Amino acid sequence: MKASLKACDVVIFGGGGDLAMRKLLPALYHLEMDGLLAPTTRIIGASRREMSAEDYQDKVRVALDEFVPASVGDDKVWSQFKARLSYVSVDAQKESDFARLNDEQIGGDDRDVVFYLATSPSLFGSICSSLASHGLNKDRMRVVLEKPLGRDLDSSRAINDEVMENFTEQQVFRIDHYLGKETVQNLLAIRFGNTLFEPLWDSAHIDNVQITVSETVGVEGRWGYYDDAGAMRDMVQNHIVQLLCLVAMEPPGRMDADSVRDEKIKVLKALRPIEGANAYTKTVRGQYARGVIKGKEVPGYFDEEGSNPASRTETFVALRADIDNWRWAGVPFYLRTGKRLGQRYSEIVIQYKTVPHSIFSDESNRQLQRNQLVIRLQPEEKISLTVMNKVPGASEGMNLQPVDLNLSLTEAFHNKRSPEAYERLLLDVMRNDATLFMRYDEVEAAWKWVDGIMSAWNQTSERPKEYAAGSWGPAASMALPIKDGRNWHDY
Numbered sequence: 001m002k003a004s005l006k007a008c009d010v011v012i013f014g015g016g017g018d019l020a021m022r023k024l025l026p027a028l029y030h031l032e033m034d035g036l037l038a039p040t041t042r043i044i045g046a047s048r049r050e051m052s053a054e055d056y057q058d059k060v061r062v063a064l065d066e067f068v069p070a071s072v073g074d075d076k077v078w079s080q081f082k083a084r085l086s087y088v089s090v091d092a093q094k095e096s097d098f099a100r101l102n103d104e105q106i107g108g109d110d111r112d113v114v115f116y117l118a119t120s121p122s123l124f125g126s127i128c129s130s131l132a133s134h135g136l137n138k139d140r141m142r143v144v145l146e147k148p149l150g151r152d153l154d155s156s157r158a159i160n161d162e163v164m165e166n167f168t169e170q171q172v173f174r175i176d177h178y179l180g181k182e183t184v185q186n187l188l189a190i191r192f193g194n195t196l197f198e199p200l201w202d203s204a205h206i207d208n209v210q211i212t213v214s215e216t217v218g219v220e221g222r223w224g225y226y227d228d229a230g231a232m233r234d235m236v237q238n239h240i241v242q243l244l245c246l247v248a249m250e251p252p253g254r255m256d257a258d259s260v261r262d263e264k265i266k267v268l269k270a271l272r273p274i275e276g277a278n279a280y281t282k283t284v285r286g287q288y289a290r291g292v293i294k295g296k297e298v299p300g301y302f303d304e305e306g307s308n309p310a311s312r313t314e315t316f317v318a319l320r321a322d323i324d325n326w327r328w329a330g331v332p333f334y335l336r337t338g339k340r341l342g343q344r345y346s347e348i349v350i351q352y353k354t355v356p357h358s359i360f361s362d363e364s365n366r367q368l369q370r371n372q373l374v375i376r377l378q379p380e381e382k383i384s385l386t387v388m389n390k391v392p393g394a395s396e397g398m399n400l401q402p403v404d405l406n407l408s409l410t411e412a413f414h415n416k417r418s419p420e421a422y423e424r425l426l427l428d429v430m431r432n433d434a435t436l437f438m439r440y441d442e443v444e445a446a447w448k449w450v451d452g453i454m455s456a457w458n459q460t461s462e463r464p465k466e467y468a469a470g471s472w473g474p475a476a477s478m479a480l481p482i483k484d485g486r487n488w489h490d491y
């Protein structure tokens with residue numbers, strides 16, 4: 001879809017920071033290459049540091065060379081992009097500095113404005129109030145909030161309340177970059193663009209659902225930051241819970257922001273609390289120890305720079321979630337994520353029930369396996385459906401074997417580049433479409449559920465279980481579905 005875009009000023013607070021350089025500016029550059037930025041759209045970096053526009057352009061160029069493969073860029077695109085780039089020095093805590101945004105004529109009558117807050121959430125409130133006091137919160141102006149949106153329900157509410165003193169819910173875009181991933185959107189296409197799956201999408205046909213986000217990286221030099229969060233806050237509360245919502249929600253009436261979010265919130269409210277002793281039977285926490293990943297020795301959590309051996313922060317979590325509604329009664333949702341695991345991959349697996357009655361001989365019965373729909377988000381984007389087949393050959397009798405029907409998105413759309421999540425999301429903010437962003441009530445409901453689990457963890461002296469880097473997490477996490485007579489889907 002080529003959107004004809006209205007001119008927009010995109011102001012990035014934290015414009016010189018890591019997120020801006022690694023993700024946001026490369027994404028905007030890709031939009032430039034694809035002709036998706038209006039001719040007079042401007043991109044303005046904002047941060048405390050004094051810097052000229054030329055210095056900022058040079059800094060961005062260096063980042064693009066590193067993060068946008070050279071083969072796709074060319075001089076013409078760069079000179080167009082460079083002409084859009086400017087810089088304003090603003091101390092987010094100094095209200096008077098915001099007058100400089102007015103000096104730059106930000107938000108002229110012909111344009112919308114996107115203020116992207118790629119800063120610490122502790123600054124969100126003061127940035128929003130300074131913007132408002134300079135008249136920069138008009139209806140056509142929006143703010144984008146990066147995670148972490150708090151570290152529990154109370155702190156998340158406090159951030160939200162401060163922001164909403166000056167911006168309305170319609171103007172606030174809470175980003176979860178997982179929702180911008182192509183395959184995640186494809187999940188919606190699969191569910192609601194086909195008649196094939198939806199009639200079988202319930203507890204009568206589905207045995208269990210598994211969501212795995214497995215990472216090989218460790219804390220990437222940010223031990224202190226990570227240790228304050230842990231896998232539950234960093235990955236489960238947002239990315240994984242959002243994936244769960246898209247799998248479990250009822251079909252929305254329309255693909256628009258409130259219709260989709262109204263359905264997601266119903267799932268969040270139906271999540272069964274995991275509290276007290278349940279936290280021990282239904283969740284497993286882990287911390288990585290030294291190990292080997294792809295033949296390379298890697299340090300343990302406590303060997304990382306800045307670490308504190310007293311930490312009980314989890315770098316791995318696996319849990320069984322249950323959704324108490326008619327559609328999902330009795331269907332476990334097994335969720336897991338961790339750092340320094342054996343492979344980097346993310347997938348959603350739908351395991352169907354076994355056939356209700358088998359007509360085959362004992363031997364063939366033993367081979368009967370559940371149908372499985374596997375939606376692989378990364379590293380490669382593909383969808384496969386496992387179905388039972390007869391092994392060819394007269395002498396094989398009715399020997400059955402599972403065979404994958406594969407849909408490789410890379411092959412099916414070989415002339416299409418798969419965009420990075422931030423490209424799609426930035427484009428959506430510019431065109432004022434909040435469908436793939438989180439509403440405040442979703443964020444709060446997710447925190448409420450996560451807070452229950454974390455407070456149960458905090459009431460014990462038990463430490464997270466150690467696992468070797470390069471493994472699949474603590475042994476107890478493998479046992480989690482086994483206790484219910486099931487297995488994790490193998491990578």
Ligand code: BG6
Pocket residue numbers: 215234
């Ligand atoms: C971020 C987390 O939100 O998502 C990181 O803070 C994590 O810890 C990252 O590594 C994973 O994102 P992706 O897109 O690489 O799977």
